[in-house]
Amino acid sequence: MNANPAFADLPPRAVFFDLDGTLVDSAPDMAAAVNELMARYGLAPHSLEAVRGMIGHGVEKLIERAFAAHSHALGLGDQSASREQMNEIYGRHLTQLTTLRPGAGSALTAARKAGMRTGVVTNKPEGFSRIVLAHFGLSDELDVVIGGDAGHPKKPAPDMLLAACHACGCSSAQAVMVGDSMADVGAARAAGIRCIIVRGGYTELAAEALGADRVIDVLDQLESVFLR
Numbered sequence: 001m002n003a004n005p006a007f008a009d010l011p012p013r014a015v016f017f018d019l020d021g022t023l024v025d026s027a028p029d030m031a032a033a034v035n036e037l038m039a040r041y042g043l044a045p046h047s048l049e050a051v052r053g054m055i056g057h058g059v060e061k062l063i064e065r066a067f068a069a070h071s072h073a074l075g076l077g078d079q080s081a082s083r084e085q086m087n088e089i090y091g092r093h094l095t096q097l098t099t100l101r102p103g104a105g106s107a108l109t110a111a112r113k114a115g116m117r118t119g120v121v122t123n124k125p126e127g128f129s130r131i132v133l134a135h136f137g138l139s140d141e142l143d144v145v146i147g148g149d150a151g152h153p154k155k156p157a158p159d160m161l162l163a164a165c166h167a168c169g170c171s172s173a174q175a176v177m178v179g180d181s182m183a184d185v186g187a188a189r190a191a192g193i194r195c196i197i198v199r200g201g202y203t204e205l206a207a208e209a210l211g212a213d214r215v216i217d218v219l220d221q222l223e224s225v226f227l228r
């Protein structure tokens, strides 16, 4: 049973968005970067679909999964070397093939117009996240951006969401997380924050199976969830 108050009973004061798979479709750029890394190790490229399934738990996990899919075990030295290479490669691929997901800009604008604080809470490194957000003109719509390398345990740990609440001066009960994956639902649950999942992101399970309070098809529907 859901212990969180319904949206209409307690309209959120802050809404926090996941980035990869929620606000942006970054998988094509991430796949290009992963495959450039695979090529450096003499390994075959992964399909876009396969890489979509590897995203969601940060860059280290993405690299680990990409090598593991080739049954290629990395030694300790290779782990940090490949991470450095991936950062260098992906730094050149941040906004080439990445697109804004439908309704992302208008959802942020609507939340701000309704007087809510807004944020991005992502497992993606913060510097990269800020570049992507600036590219799509979203930086000014956000009160807080917290990335996976900001010093907190990554989602599904609650810490990044709790830090975002603190930055926005609201309690967990006053906040909502909007995401695409199990990491988002897990973090929201652990933080005592209501969670909405947007269909079509990067998730191994069906959207309905993630255990969110609400599932929406597109970000445009957020406004009606809050106002209903």
Ligand SMILES: O=C(O)COP(=O)(O)O
Residues within 6 Å of the ligand: 018, 019, 020, 021, 055, 056, 057, 058, 059, 062, 121, 122, 123, 124, 125, 155
């Ligand atoms: O970079 C990742 O692995 C996932 O990032 P996200 O938390 O924005 O989905």
Ligand SMILES: [Mg+2]
Residues within 6 Å of the ligand: 018, 019, 020, 021, 022, 056, 179, 180, 181, 201, 202
């Ligand atoms: Mg995501």
